[in-house]
Amino acid sequence: MSAGVFMLVAGRDLKLAGRRRFEALLPVVFFIVAASLxxxxxxPEPQILRxxxxxxxxxxxxxxxxxxxxxxxxxxxxxxxxxxxxxxRHSTVLIAAGKALAHWVLTGLPLILAxxxxxxxxxxxxxxxxxxxxxxxxxTPVLSLLGSIGAALTLGLRSGGVLILLLVLPxxxxxxxxxxxxxxxxxSGLSPAGHLSLLGALLLLSLxxxxxxxxxxxxxxxx
Amino acid sequence: xxxxxxxxTFAAPSRFYWLTGKLLPWLWATAALxxxxxxxMGFFVxxxxxxQGDAYRIIFVHVPxxxxxxxxxxxxxxxxxxxxxxxxxxxxxxxxxxxxxxxxFTFLALWTGALWGKPTWGTWWVWDARLTSELILLFLYLGxxxxxxxxxxxxRADHAGALLALIGAINVPVIYFSVKWWNTLHQGATISMTAxxxxxxxMLNAMLLxxxxxxxxxxAVVFMRTRAIVxxxxxQAQWVIDMALKAQEASK
Numbered sequence: 001m002s003a004g005v006f007m008l009v010a011g012r013d014l015k016l017a018g019r020r021r022f023e024a025l026l027p028v029v030f031f032i033v034a035a036s037l038x039x040x041x042x043x044p045e046p047q048i049l050r051x052x053x054x055x056x057x058x059x060x061x062x063x064x065x066x067x068x069x070x071x072x073x074x075x076x077x078x079x080x081x082x083x084x085x086x087x088x089r090h091s092t093v094l095i096a097a098g099k100a101l102a103h104w105v106l107t108g109l110p111l112i113l114a115x116x117x118x119x120x121x122x123x124x125x126x127x128x129x130x131x132x133x134x135x136x137x138x139x140t141p142v143l144s145l146l147g148s149i150g151a152a153l154t155l156g157l158r159s160g161g162v163l164i165l166l167l168v169l170p171x172x173x174x175x176x177x178x179x180x181x182x183x184x185x186x187x188s189g190l191s192p193a194g195h196l197s198l199l200g201a202l203l204l205l206s207l208x209x210x211x212x213x214x215x216x217x218x219x220x221x222x223x
Numbered sequence: 224x225x226x227x228x229x230x231x232t233f234a235a236p237s238r239f240y241w242l243t244g245k246l247l248p249w250l251w252a253t254a255a256l257x258x259x260x261x262x263x264m265g266f267f268v269x270x271x272x273x274x275q276g277d278a279y280r281i282i283f284v285h286v287p288x289x290x291x292x293x294x295x296x297x298x299x300x301x302x303x304x305x306x307x308x309x310x311x312x313x314x315x316x317x318x319x320x321x322x323x324x325x326x327x328f329t330f331l332a333l334w335t336g337a338l339w340g341k342p343t344w345g346t347w348w349v350w351d352a353r354l355t356s357e358l359i360l361l362f363l364y365l366g367x368x369x370x371x372x373x374x375x376x377x378x379r380a381d382h383a384g385a386l387l388a389l390i391g392a393i394n395v396p397v398i399y400f401s402v403k404w405w406n407t408l409h410q411g412a413t414i415s416m417t418a419x420x421x422x423x424x425x426m427l428n429a430m431l432l433x434x435x436x437x438x439x440x441x442x443a444v445v446f447m448r449t450r451a452i453v454x455x456x457x458x459q460a461q462w463v464i465d466m467a468l469k470a471q472e473a474s475k
Binding site for chain 2 (some may be wrong): 153
């Protein structure tokens, strides 16, 4: 029963997103459009593009994941269903975790699927693309988990959208460093295992710590 | 009423207001005197550095400011979390009062670092581990201040800020080490508690005097800001009303 609420909340959010399919696709569209701007700004030389590709893809993924955060709890907060969820006897931690999972499925997963296409556009080598995708698989859940804390803290605030960026982006810098760093290691002929392990460690840490923090933030914001 | 002082005597805003009112002149005097002494020692007494010339003298502002910037974040997070966990109003007010001072010292450390970097490294800014993590620390301060300012409900603002400060404090070592592995150029720490200091005694004394000055300044300015917050939040309390009436009488 207690673990059921986790899947239930995640499933409900996914079903709601399925009713508005185009809206659910917006983050990944943003991801591709934003990343495509860089060659236009920097210039089309393949050498430079290959060098900046991992950083560009990771930064755009970071921004795309943040973009949809302010809707994570907002509609449930507006119609009062969030309050009912918190009043129920189910664990707030699991509810927050379910929300984060839904956010990852809706934004993280499409980003992972779209990233190889961008890698090809930026003329990346195939092994570098593989490591970039591996890094994104480990890193994007961290972004969703950290983001759920930010979304819970800024619930219902006027300046919510920009504020989330200011709160969450500094905290997600390690993810960016290790994610882009892993690809850089491949490019210079070294093993990316260390960077990927550190990303995995960040994922484990945020899996344990972020849902309770998001639950506490929800209690602060709604009470 | 017994006059004995207990551990939480000054946790009552009215008594805190009274006590800090007595302390403030002394704190300001300490800050001013040690700053004058430290700056004099640093700029006129301390010898010129063999390799860096006179440019190194910015160290007397830069290093204490960097120390304060990191210390104040931890102190802020500590008071904020204590205020949240123990529901201690004054602790939350102190945490809020600390943030702008901490951000100011972070900015000062970055700015003086740039002034020092230009003559010694030949560039205003490098993306080195310590500089970058100091910049991220500034972002953390700004995030805390922005969050706390944009929530109207005082209680929610205090508690949300406490949670954010706590997450930030846990993240600071993670950020520091990740940035460190990413890139490093900054010179290692010159002063450590375990090894003998690698600098002339006058330089060390000047730096310690400046540190005392920055500590006293921080206490003074944080107390002043806390007093303002106390008055704002306790404006319905009888002691504030009485004080305001008395001040009004005196001004007539």
